[in-house]
Amino acid sequence: MKRIQFLTKMIKEGKLQLVNPSENISYSYLSKSDSNLESAKILLKSDKLEESISLSYYSMYHCLLALLFKHGIKSENHTASIILLRELFKEKDLADIIGLAKKERIDKQYYIDFEVTRDDCEDMIKKTEKFTIKCKILIKKLDNDKIENIRKDFKNS
Numbered sequence: 001m002k003r004i005q006f007l008t009k010m011i012k013e014g015k016l017q018l019v020n021p022s023e024n025i026s027y028s029y030l031s032k033s034d035s036n037l038e039s040a041k042i043l044l045k046s047d048k049l050e051e052s053i054s055l056s057y058y059s060m061y062h063c064l065l066a067l068l069f070k071h072g073i074k075s076e077n078h079t080a081s082i083i084l085l086r087e088l089f090k091e092k093d094l095a096d097i098i099g100l101a102k103k104e105r106i107d108k109q110y111y112i113d114f115e116v117t118r119d120d121c122e123d124m125i126k127k128t129e130k131f132t133i134k135c136k137i138l139i140k141k142l143d144n145d146k147i148e149n150i151r152k153d154f155k156n157s
Contacts, residue, residue, distance in 0.1 A: 003083045007157060010080045018154060021072035021147055026139065029066035033059045037128055044125065049116040050108040056121070056128040057105035060098045063135040070139050071150045078102060088153055089138070097131045 010016035036059035043052035064081050067089070068074070075081040082102065086095035101124065107114055 003087060004157060007080055007083060007087075010075075010077050015076040016080050016084075017074050018151060019069075019072050019074045022069050026066040026070040029062045029069060030136070030139075033062040033066065033132055036062060037125070037132065040121075040125055040128065044118065044121045047118075049118065049121050052121045053101075053108045053116060053124055054105050056124040057098075057101040059128050060101050060131045060135075063132045064098060067135055067139055070142060071147050071154075073151075073154060084154075088150060088157065091134075091138070094131055094134055097127050101127065101131075 007016060036055045040052045040055040040059060043049075043055060061078060061081070064085060065075065068081060068084065073084065075084065079102075082095050082099055085091050085098065104120075104124065108116060
């Protein structure tokens with residue numbers, strides 16, 4: 001229930017809205033996602049572990065935005081996007097992965113009382129690869145009927 005109230009608040013604030021589905025914007029976010037993942041791997045090799053964690057998360061987030069824009073949903077809030085993945089798209093596993101990555105990104109970006117290991121980064125990159133592949137498969141499987149059904153569900157939520 002709290003999740004739905006939060007989404008309603010985001011809609012009222014204009015941070016979550018239906019727009020025209022966009023192949024171009026979706027593709028642009030997929031490109032950003034790929035670039036972020038590549039950068040995360042480069043940062044890992046350069047022992048920039050905190051930064052690698054952050055860009056792994058952003059790779060997932062940009063892939064999620066690609067999925068949303070493919071359906072004509074514009075989201076300006078990370079939490080709302082993740083909730084939509086869970087509630088609207090029924091992708092609990094993917095929502096769990098990106099939810100954990102978001103928490104890790106926040107911890108590593110804003111706080112100092114932690115230690116990041118190479119194993120942590122390698123694990124995050126593997127999760128990112130899994131997430132982005134599954135998300136891209138969802139995008140590729142889309143047809144007009146699926147897009148319209150998601151848009152209707154969004155309107156009714």
